[in-house]
Amino acid sequence: MPYPVVHIMFFVFCIFLPGLYGFMQSALGGGVSRRDWWHFLLLLMVGAFCSLLPDIPAVWNYFLYDNLEHGMAGPIPTHSLVFGTVAFCGAFIVGLLAYRHRDRALALGMFAETAFLSHLLLDDIAEGGLTYLYPLHNEPMSLFSYVNVEFSGVNFLYYNLAGIVSVFFIFCVLLMSLMSLHYLGFGFRYHPLQNGSGTNSGHSSVRSRCVSRGIQTSDANAVENIR
Incomplete structure (x- = not known):
């Protein structure tokens, strides 16, 4: 598996890049306040934590059992879309406490989910197979294995459709990130949050x-x- 610092760098420089660029541009121009910095750090910490969430079981396994096993949290595979609901729900609760605004909390939850999915994508590249669809499909599968296939007269349509689905999944992850960041004010130009009143x-x-x-x-x- 990639080291934790690699997962965090992948999240910051790939998933969080539009927000990072827009905020730093405004910060260098002196257009951000202390509250804006708090808002920025909240997103950065939530995203960084969720980008490491699938490997969190390694922490307690190290202290309790002296190993770094991290593939399961009880009966549930941590590298699955089902376990990703933990990232969404946890960030949603944090968003409610921080913003006291349901839609912003939902946007933070969506952003946390994209950070979680960025971990799965990077592990998929490194390891070549994850149980994305648990419990519907318990066998490991790799999105990227379908993209790199040779031309063949057998199952030509199947492999092309599988490759398109793989690319579309990556597109959806990036789109979710852009939409949630934009709603929270972190587009290519930073817009401070406004109170409703x-x-x-x-x-x-x-x-x-x-x-x-x-x-x-x-x-x-x-x-x-x-x-």
Whole structure:
């Protein structure tokens, strides 16, 4: 299996890349507050933890049984879509506590799920087979084995469809990441979260965007007055 640092790097630089780019761009322009940094660190910590979640059983197995077995959590394979619900539900609860907003909590849960799936994809590349579809299908399967096939007159349509499904699964993981990051304000340009009740939050958002674009504070105040 890849080392934990590899899973975290894959998550940060592949799954979280749009949010990282947009936030760092705004931060270098001085357009983020302490609350924005807290928001950024929350997503980073939730995503990093969920990108390691399938290997978490190795921790207690090391202390209790002196081994690094991590494939099972009781009767459930940790490298399966079913176990991914733990990442979604856990992040959803964290989102409710942090944001007190159901839709934002759902977005955080979706983001955590993409971090979990990034772990499965990387392990699939390294090991060549995971029990994705447990309990419907208990045999290991690899998404990438179907992509790299030679031309053959036998089952030509089957292998092409399997390859398309494999690529579509990877596309869905990336799309889920982009959608959840965008809803939480972490697109290619960072947009601070706004409270549902106040115009002050809207004004601070305008100010942050103005500062990130190099507009002076006085001009930002003028924009707020126009609003």
